[in-house]
Amino acid sequence: MRIVLVGPPGAGKGTQAQYLAKNLSIPHISTGDLFRANISQGTPLGKQAQEYMKAGQLVPDEVTIAMAEDRMSQPDAQHGFLLDGFPRNLGQAEALDKFLKERGLALDAVLDLEVPEDEVVKRIAGRRICRKDNSHVFHVTYSPPKQEGVCDICGGELYQREDDHEDTVRKRLEVYHTETEPIIDYYKGQDLVVTISALGKVDEVTRRAMEALGRSEAA
Structure with missing residues (x-):
């Protein structure tokens, strides 16, 4: 399966991504992990990203997209993957579609973890x-x-x-609503979005997600 995981900060994406990837036997591809790996290994993309980060600037989409495409091209991702943190905006979503289409591939689902804003805070x-x-x-x-x-x-x-202070959290939510939420409508247009509640215990949310994806949880 090829899955994109979306949801606001605090929805538990990182935790759920690990459990889902394990149950589905596919690699968990996290944007954070991609940046850390490329920077620690000193790859050309990692060096570019580090220059922007040191200058206090956002890493351009083309660098993030190139890192994601490189990772999705690795042997362990040939039969599926779970993307966590990518795509985070419409430009990245369109680049992902282009990457998959060129290889005769497509996404199976976009799993949207829904959490009320007050609960996120x-x-x-x-x-x-x-x-x-x-x-x-x-x-x-x-x-x-x-x-x-x-x-x-x-x-x-x-x-x-500092990132966990309430005013900062609300600013992060504003960025999510502006930049990332539009990709949900984009993928709804492709009939790919599956929305589940991310409230409750971790294992309950995992079970809910697996059922929504049409899979029973691994024993």
Whole structure:
């Protein structure tokens, strides 16, 4: 299967992408991972991206598209993939269509994870990260630490990232509505969009997604 995963920040795309890719036996292709891999390996595309990022500028679509196309051309992606974070605007969606059409391929589905805006803000603004080990993540409502402000695992200080402040989250949502939401209508025109609620436990959302894609969850 060839799937595009879309949804607002805080919808759980990264988590669901990992579970879905595993259950469907296809690679999870994340824009974030593509940037990190290309930059760490010092590829020409990675060097270009890094120059823009160091200058505080957005990486141009053509660089992002080239990275995605290179990754989709790898042997493990020949029988399918799950795209997470790409395409993020209409230009990238059109480039993806062109790339697939030239190879006689097509998308099977665009999975839209739907979450109310207030829930998105609650999810992200409530997140707290450990300063000693940023893999230790808590939430003031859903998974609070035993002692406020202190990591249960290592005793480090918990803090709220700048990106997680409510005003920043709302700005990120505005960007999502302006740049990314239009691709949902674009793909609805191709009868590819499957919308599911991303509320509930992780495994419940995964099961919902697999059923929507017409697959039963792997044992």
